[in-house]
Amino acid sequence: MLIFSRYTWWVGAMLGFAVFLTAAGQVGVLHPVQGAFLVVTRPAEELLTSIFRPMAGFLSDAGAISDLREENRRLRLENEELRTQSISLQTDAERVKQLEEALKISQGAANERYLAANVVHRDSSAFTDVISIDRGSNSGVRVGMVVLSSQGSLMGTVTEVFASRSFVRLITDSKSKVAAQVQSSQADGIVKGAANRTLTFDLAQADIKVGDIIVTSALTGRYPAGLPIGKVTDVGGTQQDLFRKVTLEPFVRLSTASTVLVQTSFIPQNLLEAGD
Amino acid sequence: MKALLVGAALLLAALGQTAVAPLFPLSAAVPDLCLVALVLVVVFGGPREAMVAVPVVALTFAFASNRSPALALLAYLPLLPLAYYLEDGRVPLNRFAQTLVAAVATGAWARLALALGAMADGAAPQPGILVAGILVPGLMLDLLMVTMAYLPLRALGVEPRALEIPRSRYGWS
Numbered sequence: 001m002l003i004f005s006r007y008t009w010w011v012g013a014m015l016g017f018a019v020f021l022t023a024a025g026q027v028g029v030l031h032p033v034q035g036a037f038l039v040v041t042r043p044a045e046e047l048l049t050s051i052f053r054p055m056a057g058f059l060s061d062a063g064a065i066s067d068l069r070e071e072n073r074r075l076r077l078e079n080e081e082l083r084t085q086s087i088s089l090q091t092d093a094e095r096v097k098q099l100e101e102a103l104k105i106s107q108g109a110a111n112e113r114y115l116a117a118n119v120v121h122r123d124s125s126a127f128t129d130v131i132s133i134d135r136g137s138n139s140g141v142r143v144g145m146v147v148l149s150s151q152g153s154l155m156g157t158v159t160e161v162f163a164s165r166s167f168v169r170l171i172t173d174s175k176s177k178v179a180a181q182v183q184s185s186q187a188d189g190i191v192k193g194a195a196n197r198t199l200t201f202d203l204a205q206a207d208i209k210v211g212d213i214i215v216t217s218a219l220t221g222r223y224p225a226g227l228p229i230g231k232v233t234d235v236g237g238t239q240q241d242l243f244r245k246v247t248l249e250p251f252v253r254l255s256t257a258s259t260v261l262v263q264t265s266f267i268p269q270n271l272l273e274a275g276d
Numbered sequence: 277m278k279a280l281l282v283g284a285a286l287l288l289a290a291l292g293q294t295a296v297a298p299l300f301p302l303s304a305a306v307p308d309l310c311l312v313a314l315v316l317v318v319v320f321g322g323p324r325e326a327m328v329a330v331p332v333v334a335l336t337f338a339f340a341s342n343r344s345p346a347l348a349l350l351a352y353l354p355l356l357p358l359a360y361y362l363e364d365g366r367v368p369l370n371r372f373a374q375t376l377v378a379a380v381a382t383g384a385w386a387r388l389a390l391a392l393g394a395m396a397d398g399a400a401p402q403p404g405i406l407v408a409g410i411l412v413p414g415l416m417l418d419l420l421m422v423t424m425a426y427l428p429l430r431a432l433g434v435e436p437r438a439l440e441i442p443r444s445r446y447g448w449s
Contacts, residue, residue: 006441007357010327014353017331018346025345037339041291045340048288048295056299121295123341125387126304126402126409127394130342132294160342167342174399195402196304196409 035162042134042164045120053258073256080251081151084228087183087213088152091226113265114148115139119258120165126195129173131156133260136164144268146223148261149252154178154216154227155260166262170254171229172197179220180229182206183213191229191248197255199230199248208235214248221269282321286329289313290336302417304409308383310337312421314352315379318359319371320429322437326356347393351386358382360439371436375426376419383418384411 024030117133124130135141145158147168156170169176176193180201189203191214201214212232218225228251236245289309297306310333318326330352338348358381361367362374369377387410395401430436 007323007360011353011357014331014349018349018353021335021346021349022344030345034339034342037336041287041340044288045291045295048292052292052296052299059300121340122298123294123343124298124301125306125391125394126405127391127399132342174394175397192400195400195405 031162035165038162038165042120046134049120057256076253077151080149080153083251084152087215087228088226091183091215095226112263114261115141115264116150117141117166117260117262119260122255124197124255126197127174129170129176129193129197129254130159130167131170131257131260132165132167133262134165135262136162136166138163140264141166141262142267144222146227146263146266146268148227148263149257150259150261151252152228152261153251154223154229155252155254155257157222158262168260170197171250172199172254178229179217179223180214181217181219182208183215185212188217188219189214189246199250201232201246201248202243203246204242208232208244208246210235223268224263224266279325282317282325282329283332286313286317286333287336290333291340293337294340303413304405305387305411305414305417307417307421308386308414309421310334310352311355311379311383311386311418312425314355315375315382315422316425316429318356318378318439319375319426319436320434323356323360323439323441326439330356343390344393347389351389352382354385355379355382356439363439372426372430375436376422379422380415380418383414387411387414 021030115135117135117139120132120134122129122131133141133147141158141161143158143161147155147158149155154171156168156173156176158166159169160167171178171191171193173193174195176191178191179188180191181188182203185207187203187206187208189201189206192200192202194200201208210232214229214232216223216225216227216229230248230250232246233249234245234247236247237243289312293309297309300307314326314329314333317329321329331349334348334352335345337343338345355378359374359378362369362378363371367374367377388406391406391410
């Protein structure tokens with residue numbers, strides 16, 4: 001029987017090794033090993049990506065009339081850029097108005113800094129949506145920093161940093177939770193990643209309708225205010241429901257992004273408090 | 277030399293699992309290149325090579341994708357004992373069918389383990405999506421990929437190796 005076979009000792013050894021790996025991971029022993037591994041394997045990974053990404057793009061486009069698809073993609077990018085600019089202007093105007101009315105002060109010019117990075121790989125399943133980028137602590141990236149699309153929409157948050165590589169949890173990951181608000185009513189809620197890379201918006205008893213724009217809120221200190229996240233595409237339940245089921249469509253096409261921006265000028269509140 | 281080539285191929289498979297496989301999804305499942313590489317080592321490489329390959333591929337995949345190394349190891353652990361159990365004559369199947377059964381069962385377990393790991397780490401439990409979006413399409417992908425890798429090698433004359441470990445080599449059991 002298998003249980004008495006020569007493989008029993010091997011399975012036992014592997015289970016012991018798994019326990020060792022768990023313990024080593026908990027105390028951080030594996031982190032430098034993983035960092036070295038990522039440095040060594042980076043050329044091979046980049047080579048694989050450069051070969052297969054165009055192939056995947058080609059296969060993806062082959063299912064439809066290629067010219068129309070290309071035009072559609074270009075228009076989507078332009079649309080996202082214009083929408084982002086519009087939202088940003090609206091948010092700024094609203095903020096300026098509030099400040100002028102309440103405090104009689106004017107808002108200073110934003111001094112935001114961004115770091116451009118390439119997407120190296122994407123770990124995507126129904127429950128996880130993580131990308132890695134080719135910038136790390138050597139470039140000033142820190143855990144908790146906010147990652148945006150090249151057009152300025154929120155994509156995710158840095159969760160792990162190595163010397164020249166960082167891992168980013170996208171907003172569609174099932175573990176992602178982002179403090180957000182409806183741009184028009186400023187009702188606060190939480191944007192959550194859901195299974196199959198969808199986005200939901202939890203908010204309590206507030207008017208919300210299809211087409212509303214959802215932006216980040218500074219409420220938790222983890223995100224700067226006013227970053228565009230997405231548009232409401234479906235509102236379930238009735239006005240009497242305490243929590244209505246709200247579905248969002250992200251502004252950025254997370255699955256095809258190859259370049260992202262890390263907002264290095266914004267340090268999350270929890271990192272500031274930690275004195276990191 | 278052969279060991280180096282096999283090692284390089286396993287490394288490429290694990291890196292391809294993170295850099296290439298997500299580019300070709302079927303529903304929410306992606307091809308499991310690590311599993312295909314390990315199946316080939318188990319079937320054509322022999323037991324000693326497979327015993328080394330499983331932890332190497334699991335660790336490489338975990339480091340490249342920033343997943344838990346222990347979870348990745350547990351995900352691919354059943355392949356070798358299962359293949360041996362099937363080969364031992366308990367199930368009346370030919371070697372190709374045995375390979376497919378071992379691959380599909382291990383693939384399903386690996387996807388389940390990784391999804392359960394994500395849920396334990398905070399992802400919302402969604403059993404319907406787990407079955408319809410990951411396990412079923414994953415099963416089809418595994419069948420397709422293993423068939424596409426196995427049959428050409430057999431056509432080229434590469435013979436499967438027995439998984440029975442010679443008694444004298446280890447001197448026990």
